[in-house]
Amino acid sequence: MLAMNVKRLVKKEVSRLRAYNAKEIPCRIKLDANESPYGFIGALKAVGGLDTNRYPDPEAKKLRILLARSIGVNKDAILQGNGSDELIYYLIATFGGPVLYPVPTFSMYGIIAQALGEKYIGIPLNREFDLDMEKTMAAIKRERPKLIFLSSPNNPTGNCFSSGKILKIIGQSKCIVVVDEAYQPFASKKGFLPLLKDYQNLVIMRTLSKIGLAALRTGFLIADPAIVGEVNKVRLPFNVNSLSQAVAIAALKEKKLLNSCIRAIIAERKRLLREMERIKGVRPFPSEANFILFSVKDPEGVYAFLLKKGILVRNISGAVRGCLRVTVGRPEENSAFIKALRETEQ
Amino acid sequence: MLAMNVKRLVKKEVSRLRAYNAKEIPCRIKLDANESPYGFIGALKAVGGLDTNRYPDPEAKKLRILLARSIGVNKDAILQGNGSDELIYYLIATFGGPVLYPVPTFSMYGIIAQALGEKYIGIPLNREFDLDMEKTMAAIKRERPKLIFLSSPNNPTGNCFSSGKILKIIGQSKCIVVVDEAYQPFASKKGFLPLLKDYQNLVIMRTLSKIGLAALRTGFLIADPAIVGEVNKVRLPFNVNSLSQAVAIAALKEKKLLNSCIRAIIAERKRLLREMERIKGVRPFPSEANFILFSVKDPEGVYAFLLKKGILVRNISGAVRGCLRVTVGRPEENSAFIKALRETEQ
Numbered sequence: 062m063l064a065m066n067v068k069r070l071v072k073k074e075v076s077r078l079r080a081y082n083a084k085e086i087p088c089r090i091k092l093d094a095n096e097s098p099y100g101f102i103g104a105l106k107a108v109g110g111l112d113t114n115r116y117p118d119p120e121a122k123k124l125r126i127l128l129a130r131s132i133g134v135n136k137d138a139i140l141q142g143n144g145s146d147e148l149i150y151y152l153i154a155t156f157g158g159p160v161l162y163p164v165p166t167f168s169m170y171g172i173i174a175q176a177l178g179e180k181y182i183g184i185p186l187n188r189e190f191d192l193d194m195e196k197t198m199a200a201i202k203r204e205r206p207k208l209i210f211l212s213s214p215n216n217p218t219g220n221c222f223s224s225g226k227i228l229k230i231i232g233q234s235k236c237i238v239v240v241d242e243a244y245q246p247f248a249s250k251k252g253f254l255p256l257l258k259d260y261q262n263l264v265i266m267r268t269l270s271k272i273g274l275a276a277l278r279t280g281f282l283i284a285d286p287a288i289v290g291e292v293n294k295v296r297l298p299f300n301v302n303s304l305s306q307a308v309a310i311a312a313l314k315e316k317k318l319l320n321s322c323i324r325a326i327i328a329e330r331k332r333l334l335r336e337m338e339r340i341k342g343v344r345p346f347p348s349e350a351n352f353i354l355f356s357v358k359d360p361e362g363v364y365a366f367l368l369k370k371g372i373l374v375r376n377i378s379g380a381v382r383g384c385l386r387v388t389v390g391r392p393e394e395n396s397a398f399i400k401a402l403r404e405t406e407q
Numbered sequence: 408m409l410a411m412n413v414k415r416l417v418k419k420e421v422s423r424l425r426a427y428n429a430k431e432i433p434c435r436i437k438l439d440a441n442e443s444p445y446g447f448i449g450a451l452k453a454v455g456g457l458d459t460n461r462y463p464d465p466e467a468k469k470l471r472i473l474l475a476r477s478i479g480v481n482k483d484a485i486l487q488g489n490g491s492d493e494l495i496y497y498l499i500a501t502f503g504g505p506v507l508y509p510v511p512t513f514s515m516y517g518i519i520a521q522a523l524g525e526k527y528i529g530i531p532l533n534r535e536f537d538l539d540m541e542k543t544m545a546a547i548k549r550e551r552p553k554l555i556f557l558s559s560p561n562n563p564t565g566n567c568f569s570s571g572k573i574l575k576i577i578g579q580s581k582c583i584v585v586v587d588e589a590y591q592p593f594a595s596k597k598g599f600l601p602l603l604k605d606y607q608n609l610v611i612m613r614t615l616s617k618i619g620l621a622a623l624r625t626g627f628l629i630a631d632p633a634i635v636g637e638v639n640k641v642r643l644p645f646n647v648n649s650l651s652q653a654v655a656i657a658a659l660k661e662k663k664l665l666n667s668c669i670r671a672i673i674a675e676r677k678r679l680l681r682e683m684e685r686i687k688g689v690r691p692f693p694s695e696a697n698f699i700l701f702s703v704k705d706p707e708g709v710y711a712f713l714l715k716k717g718i719l720v721r722n723i724s725g726a727v728r729g730c731l732r733v734t735v736g737r738p739e740e741n742s743a744f745i746k747a748l749r750e751t752e753q
Binding site: 080083094096097101105108110111112114116117119143147154169178237258262276278285287290291293295296298302303304305312321 | 417425427429445448452454457458459461463466496500502503524568619620631634636639642644645672710721
């Protein structure tokens, strides 16, 4: 057979897509991916003796019961995902598009909508990085989205959106509104869990990836059981593997350790912010997450300089002009970052 | 807000779907899920010391290199999946529908096509459980599928399809043909890997789930790098987690153990078949996989009787009239199964 043009066989929307760039950049201090600096090595023991030959519990019952209890909902209100990423996939597969979200925000909402061939609409945030209600409500009216994703605290801006605005969107839109609370453990504001009982179209996403368990790929959505039931239909039966289930359960039981890691990150975030504010030419934005967005005069130059010092941050200047994003690391990592950043002062 | 009808918000195709039934049935001897009876407990040690707080290698480089070497292809010809299930998702997201496959076969081709809102077409196998070429070629001409899935050895029938027929389909159809070789390690016939270089529209799927690593959810597709590149665009960046990558690598290095487990299963399959043939009212079909399909006069009754004895098999009678499916277990499990099955003799 003659070689054929693979492109011709691919769906148009996919053909236009570019693969997610996950190039590994060698560094000494990794502050680019919003990972926790603290792992749970002890919890890894939980895989010992697992039957590797058996399929995982397709319902992740033990894990969901544990989570349900800690959150204060019924386990039927929880759906497990191979990371929140997978739950975004499933939500879009279940409800379809158009998919609406503010920009800048977590890139996967748009990427996955495109992969699934659904229309996606980004509405620019206002100058305070909060939701622009005029534009948002107009877009809802005009586009009639099936899904709205609101990451709050928002990545990469770090702030929580105004609760009143989120509530208005949930209340007035007739569609599913997903509040992605990946960074909620680091926020001072309360999250939206208490509102689940009042709004049937509200879906909340949570993840273990930012609190020390990114290696596991375990995310959750919490919603009305009727919604969970529908999304569950498009879920692959064994999407969270046995190893992740076992380690997640063990780690979640170490509540004290979990909480002290979160507190340490919040304390370091405060220190980082304070120290960054003192550096000339650097303007950090307040953060409710485990990272800080900051503007500099020469983002490319500062990024490269930090990397030369072995410190990897994320260059966000494509999404937010002049900005880099630094993840809160261990105290000594943060100090090294501050020291290097000071050297960029002119 | 008034409670609203969630169903109204859900895509029509999803609304019609039923969730995959993965009800846990208590039993003493589990021979229902085509799992290997042999695990790799030693390989679990590979997770020790992993940084649980870091995201997995998004490219699963080490694992792909190891697999590529053992298969004899370049690593760019391999794409990793959270089980083959996820790769089916990605293939359908990439190429779209209609999706065509013989029936009965692995149920996920149709379920996932439906979840993604694509047309799916099942073409009945002939009386020998082989591909019905007249019907298949007519359907290809009529429906112009974008994807054809051929599970060979086929689940639940256990046989390999005729290679000539598969080749004709690959050669004459203008679409992507996926040969799902999940059960190939147990087959006497050679697989389709050597043909990859001749057919650019051929995709082969393999999995670690049947050879002792179902807990990990690790599947692969092997194809022309141009195809891999396109499917990779719809892949979630961190779809195979760090724990699975580490354990899969460790287990794959235990080649001798892997092969001896496979040989043990093949030997037991032969014995099972021989013994089943001697039981009145039981008609086992030849198998190239790690399970045996067999017909009995009263499938519901035999299923219930075996379960009462603590032995769980799969009731396939909905897909193949009068048939049950038993996975090859450990020698003592198989003997218990044979003993119980003999008691159903009249």
